[in-house]
Amino acid sequence: MHYRHFQNGLVALNPTDKEKSISISDGIPTRHLRDIFNEADLTLEKGAVAIPIPPRSGRVYLYKPSAEEGGRAKEPHILTVKTLPDLGKTRFELDGVPMMTYAGRWTTEYVKGTLYGTFTAKFDKPGWHTLKIVDDVKKEMMVANTYEDAYALNETKMPGATAEKRDPARLGKLMDPSEPTKFYDGKPYRFTGWEGVVASNERTIKVYVDGETTITARFQHE
Known part of the structure; x- marks a missing residue:
């Protein structure tokens, strides 16, 4: 350990x-x-x-600090970025930093979870931030066949990795990013605009984050 x-x-x-x-x-x-x-x-x-x-x-x-540790804990300023429909492993950039929506996980079965298709970022103080959609055309999503295969797919990022010697296609399947238990039908999801605190059709926008702030990237299934 x-x-x-x-x-x-x-x-x-x-x-x-x-x-x-x-x-x-x-x-x-x-x-x-x-x-x-x-x-x-x-x-x-x-x-x-x-x-x-x-x-x-x-x-x-x-x-996780509590109120009794060092006085009252400060309320964070949280930006939540959602996709509509919910799309896993969808790439964004926030202030130039790569971000990706949550795509579920393997337990005894594949579980999407309540955060599927979203990501969050916390800031110490309110302010403007630059948000960009990278996957403006979202296609298939690689989903591991099993929990063990999910580990193998990510093994290249760990010490002593061996996954580079394996064929990723044998460890997973190309699935629909909105429903990872269904096979991808070849029809992509195309970005159509933002809604929420900012309404825009541009890929890159400015968002002012103050307290809990939510914005949604809309997609249309072709």
């Missing part, structure tokens, strides 16, 4: 073939962690937290 602290959270890895748990007590500045994968909170007990990790998997946990 391995783990590493970052500015806003930590990453834990289990490279073994068995599920294991690791107890972490050092370097955690808050009493709560947010489990990104399971969308749940973990609370430190006596200054430590036990984290179970499935075999050959990793998990990301964000430090």
